[in-house]
Amino acid sequence: MKKTLLAALFVSAFAQPSLAAGEAKNVIFFLGDGMGPATVTAARIYKYKEEGELNMEKLDGKTRTARVKTFSNDAQTTDSAPSMSAYMTGVKMNNEVISMSPDTKPTKPNGKDSACAANNGKPVDTILELAKAKGKAVGAVTTTTVTHATPAATYAHICHRDAENAIAAQAAVGGLGYNSKLGDGLDVLMGGGWQFFRPTGASGVRTDGRDLIAELQAKGYTYAASGSQLAAVDGKNTSKLLGLFNKSHLSYELDRVKGKLDEPSLKDMTLKAIEVLAKKPEGFFLMVEGGRIDHALHGTNAKKVLDDTIAFDDAIKAALDEMQKRDPGLKNTLIVVTADHDHTMTINGYGKRGSNILGTVKDYKTGAESKDVNGNNYTTLVFGNGPNRKPVRSNLLEGDADKSQVLHDDYQQETGVRLGSETHGGGDVMLFATGAGVASKTFKGTIDNTKVFSLLKSAYGF
Template sequence: MKKTLMATACLLALSQGAQAAGEAKNVIFFLGDGMGPTTVTAARIYKYKEEGFLNLEVLDGKARTARVKTYSNDAQTTDSAPSMAAYMTGVKMNNEVISMSPDTKAADASGKAYLNGKDATCPADNGKPVDTILEIAKSKGKAVGAVTTTTVTHATPAATYAHVCHRDAENTIAAQAVPGGAGYNAKLGDGLDVLLGGGTRYFKPKAAGGDRTDGRDLIAEMKTKGYAFAGTGSELNAIDAKKTAKLFGLFNSSHLNYELDRVKNKIDEPSLKDMTLKAIDVLGQNKNGFFLMVEGGRIDHALHGTNAKRVLDDTIAFDDAIKAALDEMQKRDPGLANTLIVVTADHDHTMTFNGYGKRGSNILGTVKNYKDGTEMKDKDGKNYTTLVFGNGPNRPATRTNLVEGAADKTQVLHDDYLQETAVKLSSETHGGGDVKLFAAGAGSAAKTFKGTIDNTKVFGLVKSAFGF
């Protein structure tokens, strides 16, 4: 009798495991580039105060959480190329490498990068491509897409659909997205169904003001392959998704503007929320489901510049896109029964939350003593901001008292204020710490997105949720 009960329990467990695998018809993978734990906390306070929550922290109210290790194959601190590629392929690779095998090098033995401007010069025997979850989903009949606030050829979006030995080969990466053209990535079948972001320069020839050295106009080529094209936010908004099977949009020669500047200057670029919802409208028409990657890419750029205000505004814009996607998918798929949503970051940065500040203080301001609200001072009697960086450009030779105002960029609440740094570098670096992951919906059950996991394991969890 005991053996029978044990056997029944084993069969039940196996059955439940089988049901957990393959639950997801759709996957939306949100990536906040450089959005480490301090950025999440600071953005939460910036928008919702200490007691609040970001949408990404709550998701459907039943989110699973994990800590993710981000080191690359050759570095304690990763860059965006191998970290995103680890999520997309399950393979550890070297810094600057996009979705290639671990033996792939971005530079020769002398340290010279395999690059000629924005064109790759990768040797034929320098590693081999490894399949991405987007390519696998496409081969299973699903619609696929990538949305970003960076150039669509930047490291994070490129890792979903391209394979190259050096991330800066953006001309080469662009060609991999054009169905049937020279250099096309045949693993994409009939092509990406949605691609939205910046980077017109890598799709236009030099004669037309672009960076391409082969004379090709890839935008024109994409149009001949049936892609509806948008070059402004207004044009994207005007596209009827129900009549659109393929959507391609480039809204800036380079990266899209920071959210603060887009709104303040009324720039005709779409928000990340706008792009995400339009992508879901197009991809959602596929009866087999879809895979969509959405990147808040300029969070990272503001962090490199030690400009915390733009960091937080872009993080909130990323969070707003997540909320919009959640609301839309709940309409289409109540309870997210067939949809997995994953939110994470590719790496940390050196931004630090410091001092014993008073609750309710402006997160971008100077530290106020929690006991009496007076300015807290360093050993030299100077005040300091709550947010500072471990390294970066703004390290004054002599510290002076800071003004909590916005009259000019020397005052800490100004849009262009750069937080102070401990080590002086021309640009702030990534940090090597773990990042957060939040998952909700189909395939996010216990014993999956939980605990401390390697970034490569996330690929397997998403693949299993799809049932691949």
Template sequence: MNITTRIGLLAAAAASACLSLPAHAEGEAKNVIFFLGDGMGPATVTASRIYKYGEAGRLNMESLRRTARIKTFSNDAQTTDSAPSMAAYMTGVKMNNEVVSMSANTIATAPSADVNGNRTISNCTPTNGTPVPTLLELAKAKGKATGAITTTELTHATPAATYSHICHRDAQYHIAAQAVPGGTGFNTALGDGVDVLMGGGRNHWTPYDATTNTRGRADGRNLLTEMAAKGYTVAATRDEMAAATGNKLIGLFSSTSHLEYEIDRVAGRGQGATQPSLADMTAKAIDMLSKNSNGYFLMVEGGRIDHALHGTNAKRALEDTIAFDDAIKRALSMVDLTNTIIVVTADHDHTMTINGYSHRGNPILATATDYKTKQTAKAADGLPYTTLVFGNGGTPRKATRDDPSLVDTTANDYLQEVGVNLGTPGSETHGGGDVMLFSTGPGSAPLKGTLDNTRVFGIVKSAAGL
């Protein structure tokens, strides 16, 4: 046998072998799970890994096959807010800050207050931009089941970007109305409605009451009653969620605002005693959506990571990141990765950083050390400093710094030092740096290198044949 013949036979054998492998071509992913850690910048990922598993450990998200770096700038800002960044992932369109899943020319116009003092009056106009289709809507049009779950208000920017279109993210009462099949303001691109919706902020869905619901809807509508009439199970607690059957569910686990931080949920503070974990919500959503033989699209947001970082409260941010990572672990244990693409990313960074030269094994929430001596490191003023600090925030800087070694820097409520005082609690800003993306499953191969967030849309759309 000459060399030319032999090469030809080997090539034919290789081609035959390739035909027996999973194609992973366009449309190969039956299911899509899109995980979004709000504000989960690279430093938060690293600090969370060290906090939970040590320097050499690995988060569940870091076990996914591919890694990419994502650019997050918005249409009009160097540093994005959550609305246009999540919307870029969901639509492939760059839009202005505060705009939710609308065309690039949409101008953000904040809602006005009603007679009850709540900002329920949308100032969006029919001529201010046009809606652009989202991955969730495209999945619905293909006959797939759909879901959006979050630890924030269900009408918050990130979940809203999957199922609604609005000129300003704060028009949350109008965002809620877009989810109600057949109701006034319904987003008809949702067909018979998003199948599974879970989060907080029940007040946006229920009527105003001067005693019991002072932040309720001024229009008097009870959207939950309307959704129940359309076949939705309505849940207000973890137990009600667990008991839900059928194909449609809306779970709103806080009367107002977001779900509790993970630390507070576990401790039973506030409404935390009755709230499900993000992992439990994820498992329930997958169970329900998997009933659809055409597959599903599910968005899962760990939203309170962002809020803790705004408050320069690193411990709560790390705990919520671990809870988010646990939800990813739960999903991985339930799905078939030969037909499910999983994407994990963030919408933007924050200003938290890991500094100093601490010895390996030093607690990430502790004061920094000298890696050679393992003794406490000192700043120029002779005082220790914590490993985690923020570039800006609402924690006042004093002429003489407090000594962090005199307090428990690992306490739940400890607030890290900031470089620039912005004067208002919770005012730490987003960071403009790139974020990480982890992915696995059919169609995920192009999710590598440095990508714009709008590019992720096209890759996921192609992977799922949407």
């Protein structure tokens, strides 16, 4: 009898996920879109100098850092749809595809309406859906449209990311096209993109005449349309929150602050989301995206890249502090910070320590301007490809009087290969993790992006 009991104990122990001791009740997944290693380093220097640290780099004593391979099912260099989908589902799929099986072929939508054929692949479960099925509160927060690839990969399934009308419908509880895997619906959804929720007659782009905001309000959602409206929401007494603060993407952080725009910061949205979600005794899953880091990188505007990266990092700090209050020591809260892919921005030349990272390269010995073979100076941050390749290079001014000067808000860094739009990079990205006991310590080494899903799942004990 004793032998049987012992055997049962052993069997039971092995049958449990090996991480059961560190089981996470809550997961906050931070995703810096396009935030490759050079962006992380440049943002660190920009805000905290060479010797400093970003908040994301301080997670768990800096020891829980992994490199993530980001290739997609069909591409050496991924786009945000399959890369975020790999994190959320554990499945590699083709570029443009959102949380579907690997055989799904991307089919360009009609405008913003889906053109996916019925037999074109199958939906695959996301970690957000699994969390919902376990009774947890779930949410997604972003600075892009809430229907953009990254947030969409948490709650929607579609053969092409550009079908944002159809993606919005997947979040509209009980309506045509609703994703029933979301049960009673997302508990928090915040970002931009109200045009995909409103009909064409109401300044939206929906061709089916539906007003999804009204539909969601009828289902009990509190709706906020501005930063001040969000600030007025009592999160403690709100269980369903929809916030759409711009017709399209939210503004770049630099424009939001300088223009005193009535849009919430990513930190504001993150804290409000936690307030709403953390009430659930079963715990929660929250995805937070710094989505416009990627857009500024495509535009080869390093200043906006770094400002948006710092705003993302500040949201991480705010979430860490808030969760420490709610869950001291983060015993039951796993926080993961990563990026979905790299870009072609690089840190260039032998610059002097302490130089402005947005400025021109200063020789580390003499402090004099470093020059190219034609005697012209050049910036520290440059891009492998993009639109700003001049037929003839000229000397640069380290001022901000106009956009031709390298410290101006709208200066575009120079590029190597001239392309219409800067591309993503195919290099590995970094991942930082903390909390939930041993769970965060499993994120180590060089791992595939699909592995992140299984580590999240194990951390939850699913």
